[in-house]
Amino acid sequence: MNDKLPIKIMVNQAIEMNFIDHQTTVKTVLNELKIDNGSMAVAVNNDIIPKQDWEQCVLNDGDNVNVFGAIAGG
Amino acid sequence: MVNSLSLEKKSTDDGLLNDTFANDKLIIGDKTFQSRLFTGTGKFANSELMLNSLKASHSELVTMALKRVDIAGKADDILKPLIASGINLLPNTSGAKNAQDAIFAAKLTREALGTNWIKLEIHPDPKYLMPDPIETLRAAEYLVKEGFIVLPYMHADPVLAKRLEEVGCAAVMPLGSPIGSNKGLASRDFLEIIIEQASVPVVVDAGIGAPSDAALAMELGADAVLINTAMAVSHNPVAMAQAFAMAVTAGRQAYLAGLAPKYQHAIATSPLTGFLD
Numbered sequence: 001m002n003d004k005l006p007i008k009i010m011v012n013q014a015i016e017m018n019f020i021d022h023q024t025t026v027k028t029v030l031n032e033l034k035i036d037n038g039s040m041a042v043a044v045n046n047d048i049i050p051k052q053d054w055e056q057c058v059l060n061d062g063d064n065v066n067v068f069g070a071i072a073g074g
Numbered sequence: 075m076v077n078s079l080s081l082e083k084k085s086t087d088d089g090l091l092n093d094t095f096a097n098d099k100l101i102i103g104d105k106t107f108q109s110r111l112f113t114g115t116g117k118f119a120n121s122e123l124m125l126n127s128l129k130a131s132h133s134e135l136v137t138m139a140l141k142r143v144d145i146a147g148k149a150d151d152i153l154k155p156l157i158a159s160g161i162n163l164l165p166n167t168s169g170a171k172n173a174q175d176a177i178f179a180a181k182l183t184r185e186a187l188g189t190n191w192i193k194l195e196i197h198p199d200p201k202y203l204m205p206d207p208i209e210t211l212r213a214a215e216y217l218v219k220e221g222f223i224v225l226p227y228m229h230a231d232p233v234l235a236k237r238l239e240e241v242g243c244a245a246v247m248p249l250g251s252p253i254g255s256n257k258g259l260a261s262r263d264f265l266e267i268i269i270e271q272a273s274v275p276v277v278v279d280a281g282i283g284a285p286s287d288a289a290l291a292m293e294l295g296a297d298a299v300l301i302n303t304a305m306a307v308s309h310n311p312v313a314m315a316q317a318f319a320m321a322v323t324a325g326r327q328a329y330l331a332g333l334a335p336k337y338q339h340a341i342a343t344s345p346l347t348g349f350l351d
Contacts, residue, residue, distance in 0.1 A: 012142045015145055039186050041182040068140050068186060069141070069186060072138060072152050
């Protein structure tokens with residue numbers, strides 16, 4: 001694809017984010033959203049990405065990123 | 075002389091009693107618990123009330139759920155202080171409708187919370203939240219092989235309990251009655267069979283509505299109980315947590331002491347000889 005076009009990432013099936021940088025990683029997305037509280041899990045297109053790989057995991061145009069966190073429950 | 079003998083005997087009895095209770099620990103997987111009261115974190119009005127209630131309960135294992143983070147809204151950080159406290163976490167797979175969902179949820183929680191303990195719950199029907207036995211057994215078998223400590227929520231089905239045990243579950247968690255129903259031990263007769271047959275700890279989960287229900291479960295020989303709704307929605311959750319803690323201790327002590335047998339007819343506790351004879 002054209003390197004000048006931004007890539008589109010869908011996050012939590014709720015918001016679409018656009019990035020000019022084609023080296024955008026999972027870590028970038030979490031930083032942008034300011035949602036990492038230390039107890040999060042991330043899946044890209046239903047593949048779970050371990051925490052230690054967030055900085056290396058480069059996203060592609062059209063990727064679905066899902067961020068999960070703990071909530072109260074029984 | 076008589077006095078000293080009776081004192082000596084008394085101290086021996088106390089020693090036996092103390093040994094029995096001091097050595098009474100619950101072991102599940104790689105963890106040892108002093109408290110047999112497990113607690114959920116749902117439905118509390120706020121984080122402080124939840125923390126104070128859990129403290130009052132002396133619980134050493136707490137459940138929680140996992141969900142997609144709400145990006146637009148404020149992050150739900152009700153659990154942050156709890157997680158930071160270092161208490162043992164038992165994340166659940168609530169929301170899973172089949173084995174595949176549950177396995178995915180279990181792997182996510184292991185990533186998010188750094189624990190391989192999982193309360194496996196698969197309930198496709200939102201009205202009664204009855205656990206799906208076939209999907210639960212499938213998921214349990216897979217997750218055990220993946221190194222999880224699996225505690226499955228299940229119906230009070232003695233055959234299923236054995237099957238779950240055979241695939242390597244660390245405990246079984248049969249229901250007393252439907253989740254959040256507060257109807258107590260509707261499944262009592264079947265819980266008794268499960269307890270009789272189990273070689274892994276039996277944790278009665280769901281439906282326990284009052285401390286008396288918890289005490290009864292413990293008197294029947296359950297190894298632990300899991301309480302959430304009955305505590306969280308009480309007018310005074312902290313006091314209720316304390317009440318549950320006492321009930322669980324009392325029930326366990328009664329079980330260890332051994333309950334007196336039941337009879338259809340009366341057995342006199344006082345001599346029946348007429349005192350004028």
